[in-house]
Amino acid sequence: MSRTAREQGLARCLSCAKLCRLPTPQRGGTYCCPRCESPISFRQSASLSYSWALTLAALALLVPANMLPILTVVSFGQGDPDTIMSGVIKLWDAELQAIAAVVFIASVAVPVAKLVVMLLLMLVVQLKLPLSKEQCTLLYRFIRFIGRWSMLDLFMISILVTVVHMGNIANVESGPAALAFGxxxxxxxxxxxxxxxxxxxDLEHE
Structure with a gap:
């Protein structure tokens, strides 16, 4: 079995990405990067605890993000607020399937997929589940990659609000779900x- 970087005394600085060897503690028992002098360690401190807290908070906010109105289009003084799913359905019924698919993927599929993957990864570490570490690492890289597209729905709303300036004829207002979704x-x-x-x-070496 190959040796890990930790077993060889190597750690990567999270500030400048330099691979450092940690022979002796410095500055009151902490290790510091020789390049940027940032504190470094073999593993991020309380990584799992922070991830659990943030993921559970996101799960709680996912309910109002999908249940509350996210957008209201007022035309000729009339308009009904739409949730994410009702907006997707209206776009689909209006034969705008491509836009409906983009909104559904960006607003529903991506956030849910990220939360499910995060829960799976944390459970693998917490419960030491016998899953493939290579596949788990690919899943982690996948959610980091799609994270850059997570704001697509809010970006579309902001463009719509900016573009639609028709006075009393039409008006677009964002709803409380936009804050929850963000x-x-x-x-x-x-x-x-x-x-x-x-x-x-680390589970393979315990």
Whole structure:
């Protein structure tokens, strides 16, 4: 079995990405990067605890993000607020299937997939589940990759609100779900950042 970087006394600085050897503690028992002098360690401190807290908070906010109105289009003084799913259905019924698919993927599929994957990864580490570490690492890289597209729905709403300036004829207003949805996106991104994927590989050496 190959030796890990930790077993060889090597750790990567999270600030400048320099691979450092940690021979002796410095500055009161802490290790510091020789390049940027940032504190470094073999694993992120309280990584799993922070990831759990952020993921559970995102799960709680996912309910109002999908149940509350996210957008209201007022035309000629009339308009009904739409949730994410009702908006997708209206777009589909209006024969705008491509836009409906983009909104559904960005607003429903991606956030749910990220939360499910985060829960799976944390359970693998917490319960030491016998899953493939290579596949778990690919899943982690996948949610980090799709995280950059998580704000697509809010981006579309902001463009729509900016473009539609027709006075009393039409008006577009964002709803309270937009804030909840934005919070879900930010919390899931932070949860993925705090999660240390090296914890997956530590299970093989315990």
């Amino acid at each position: 919070s879900v996106v930010v919390l899931t991104m932070l949860a993925a950042d705090y999660f240390d994927p090296r914890l997956l590989w």
